[in-house]
Amino acid sequence: MTQHTVLNATHRALGAKMVDFGGWDMPLNYGSQIEEHHAVRRDAGMFDVSHMTVVDLTGANVRAFLRRLLANSVDKLKVSGKALYSCMLNADGGVIDDLIVYYLTEDFFRVVVNAATRDKDLAWIVAQAQPFGVAVKERADLAMIAVQGPNARAKVLGLLSPEARAKAEKLGKFVACDGDGLFIARTGYTGEDGFEIMVPEAQAIAFWNRLKDAGVAPAGLGARDTLRLEAGMNLYGQDMDETVTPYEAGLAWTVALDEGRGFTGRPVLEREKAEGPKRVMVGLVMDEKGVLRHGQKVLTARGEGEILSGTFSPTLGKAIAFARVPAGDPGAVRVDIRGREVPVRIVKYPFVRDGKPCEGV
Amino acid sequence: MSEIPGDLKFQKSHEWARVESDGTVTVGISDHAQSLLGDLVYVELPGVGDRVQAGNACAVVESVKAASDVYAPVSGEVVAVNEALSDKPETINEDAYGEGWIFVVKMENKDDLAELLDPDAYAELIEGEEH
Numbered sequence: 144m145t146q147h148t149v150l151n152a153t154h155r156a157l158g159a160k161m162v163d164f165g166g167w168d169m170p171l172n173y174g175s176q177i178e179e180h181h182a183v184r185r186d187a188g189m190f191d192v193s194h195m196t197v198v199d200l201t202g203a204n205v206r207a208f209l210r211r212l213l214a215n216s217v218d219k220l221k222v223s224g225k226a227l228y229s230c231m232l233n234a235d236g237g238v239i240d241d242l243i244v245y246y247l248t249e250d251f252f253r254v255v256v257n258a259a260t261r262d263k264d265l266a267w268i269v270a271q272a273q274p275f276g277v278a279v280k281e282r283a284d285l286a287m288i289a290v291q292g293p294n295a296r297a298k299v300l301g302l303l304s305p306e307a308r309a310k311a312e313k314l315g316k317f318v319a320c321d322g323d324g325l326f327i328a329r330t331g332y333t334g335e336d337g338f339e340i341m342v343p344e345a346q347a348i349a350f351w352n353r354l355k356d357a358g359v360a361p362a363g364l365g366a367r368d369t370l371r372l373e374a375g376m377n378l379y380g381q382d383m384d385e386t387v388t389p390y391e392a393g394l395a396w397t398v399a400l401d402e403g404r405g406f407t408g409r410p411v412l413e414r415e416k417a418e419g420p421k422r423v424m425v426g427l428v429m430d431e432k433g434v435l436r437h438g439q440k441v442l443t444a445r446g447e448g449e450i451l452s453g454t455f456s457p458t459l460g461k462a463i464a465f466a467r468v469p470a471g472d473p474g475a476v477r478v479d480i481r482g483r484e485v486p487v488r489i490v491k492y493p494f495v496r497d498g499k500p501c502e503g504v
Numbered sequence: 505m506s507e508i509p510g511d512l513k514f515q516k517s518h519e520w521a522r523v524e525s526d527g528t529v530t531v532g533i534s535d536h537a538q539s540l541l542g543d544l545v546y547v548e549l550p551g552v553g554d555r556v557q558a559g560n561a562c563a564v565v566e567s568v569k570a571a572s573d574v575y576a577p578v579s580g581e582v583v584a585v586n587e588a589l590s591d592k593p594e595t596i597n598e599d600a601y602g603e604g605w606i607f608v609v610k611m612e613n614k615d616d617l618a619e620l621l622d623p624d625a626y627a628e629l630i631e632g633e634e635h
Binding site: 160171172175176177365369432433434436454455457481 | 543564569
């Protein structure tokens with residue numbers, strides 16, 4: 144049974160091409176994926192991300208629970224509204240999902256996990272929360288709209304009441320606040336500034352339409368994917384899964400081996416860190432014409448690897464990718480495209496940040 | 505959806521073929537196919553002089569979303585390719601039945617044409633896909 148967000152009919156009325164995404168009927172594009180991509184890089188675009196799973200965690204021991212659940216340390220969260228990106232690991236150090244956790248009060252944290260992993264995530268969280276006496280409540284009553292781009296914040300702020308605007312205007316990056324019945328977070332998945340806004344379902348269509356009237360371009364999942372890959376952000380299920388540790392997924396920066404914190408998967412990560420991971424994730428750029436795609440074979444001096452996420456980068460005008468390859472000096476790297484070995488360059492990612500190509504890309 | 509020109513023949517796999525006055529056959533992909541693929545970003549052309557076989561893959565069109573094989577509607581020798589597509593693959597999105605042609609074949613056997621759909625039959629086929 145395909146699920147619909149509250150904005151489904153709105154997308155269809157805008158002429159969206161709809162696709163199945165993790166069991167949800169979602170807009171792929173509203174005409175041109177590339178134009179939507181550029182709208183976000185140059186001005187402001189919006190995405191319906193209501194399919195993502197919002198979970199409220201409440202109880203006296205929430206922080207203690209999250210210390211165990213997450214590979215990143217919630218002790219970095221000291222100010223109400225502050226957000227943290229983290230992986231949630233199984234006992235083997237494999238990634239169950241990646242998520243954002245918001246600290247609201249000592250007995251109330253909010254977590255946003257992926258749509259396609261909803262059922263297993265909820266089952267895992269509920270089971271792990273039980274000994275801590277933490278209540279787990281999915282917030283299916285909230286829609287979510289991501290407004291992203293250099294002009295995104297200004298366009299959102301223009302729609303808020305003076306009181307809400309005063310709070311939202313002051314938000315630092317990766318911080319959220321309440322206002323006008325909305326949950327407004329200065330976060331995103333595009334490499335641009337902007338907000339991700341949770342809005343009660345009953346108000347979501349009106350809010351979407353007000354954003355549209357303010358000149359925010361509707362953008363589909365297609366543009367969301369090219370934007371996040373240019374921004375060097377992982378996609379769960381493609382760049383990592385339960386067979387991969389954060390170290391093998393370029394997510395070492397999200398692992399906190401802080402003193403005395405026993406999180407699930409930690410012993411495996413400590414061993415891997417001491418020995419060095421066997422596989423590493425790298426960014427690739429192809430200067431020749433063509434497109435890098437998921438599943439293509441990557442040939443290195445250390446052996447074969449594989450393209451995880453690959454696409455044509457509308458900002459760079461060439462193909463970019465994440466690949467997982469054997470650790471060590473890879474030598475001259477090539478990708479097998481329909482039997483042809485095409486040279487590629489390993490680069491540091493992000494590929495694009497704040498509308499511009501990064502150095503060395 | 506733009507009007508399908510009446511002088512075209514189609515394969516079920518969404519290629520079009522047009523018999524030119526000199527008997528060669530120009531090949532492209534249908535407007536419906538380009539709209540399914542979305543923004544095209546790369547076209548891998550066959551080589552001039554290659555022999556293509558009806559029903560076999562001989563070119564590739566890639567959109568941001570996916571790579572898709574182009575199957576030859578007729579057998580024969582490739583006598584021209586649309587080099588302009590290398591720099592402007594989006595031409596196929598803009599004008600699938602005109603400037604977006606992909607290659608020209610010197611047909612070996614006219615009977616190949618009998619296997620192809622006329623515009624009405626093709627329109628019916630894509631109508632059926634959409635419902």
